[in-house]
Amino acid sequence: MRLLLVEDHVPLADELLAALERQGYAVDWLADGRDALVQGRCEPYDLIILDLGLPGMSGLEVLAAWRAASLATPVLVLTARGAWAERIEGLQAGADDYLSKPFHPQELQLRIQALLRRAHGLANGAPLRVAGLQLDECQQSVRHGAEEIALSAVEFRLLRYFMLHAGQVLSKSRLAEHLYDGESERDSNVIEVHVNHLRRKLGREVIETRRGQGYRFAGPAS
The missing domain is CATH 1.10.10.10 (Winged helix-like DNA-binding domain superfamily/Winged helix DNA-binding domain)
Structure with a gap:
């Protein structure tokens, strides 16, 4: 399964890349919203992990543009802890799920699995x-x-x-x-x-x- 990670905080991105690759995913990483806008439309990703606070173009703008272009790829939004307004805006813009920073890597893994299962009409939580x-x-x-x-x-x-x-x-x-x-x-x-x-x-x-x-x-x- 191929994922796109859009995160401008380099230490966190490095940590997530290593964890996702250990879990058996192929991952592309971008740090700029403008690049993500283009690549998300052009490449066949199974899931996108999207931070909202991005340079160039905000994550919300990128997500809204993807959905306006009928991009149906599942999107998991990363938000700051306690930023309930961001979470609501992300869901309204078309996010499939959200995860508040900081988070445990296993929670990210399980949320990814759940979204991928849902995208294929499969039940979550079982092999x-x-x-x-x-x-x-x-x-x-x-x-x-x-x-x-x-x-x-x-x-x-x-x-x-x-x-x-x-x-x-x-x-x-x-x-x-x-x-x-x-x-x-x-x-x-x-x-x-x-x-x-x-x-x-x-x-x-x-x-x-x-x-x-x-x-x-x-x-x-x-």
Whole structure:
């Protein structure tokens, strides 16, 4: 899953980048509202974390412009603790959730998970379950029945994306766009390699190849 973090306080941004990457997300970081306005429209993010006090253009203005342009990407707004007026304004402008600073990294992680589940019509608070597999995002573990399956970090990210989009045909280019940040080289042949690794560990029948289209993961998710 690929996220956009818009935060101008560098120490906090560094901390959040490290935490989100440990949780298996590909993250792009911007510190200016004007840059965020453009990139949020152009890149296929799964979720955006948006601070309101930004240089160049305020977070509220950026959010309102995104929603006016029909950008439906879930947005989690960061506000100062006690700034209830900002929270109300953010929700009115189209925010899906808000988090007050300072906050615990695990709370951010759980709110992100909840928003992503909601965006895919899935219930929050339980492991993802598809085709006999159980994926726990907090523990970053995957089980088939009682057996735990060891996955690399990239394989975990790829499997999570497949499970959240179970039953859908996903092209190699779409998978690359959502698994890597903007600084990474995106090679569709590398995606094929990771898909083959997953097949060896999970069973070939779990990921179907649609020739000329991409891949389809067994579904639906629950």
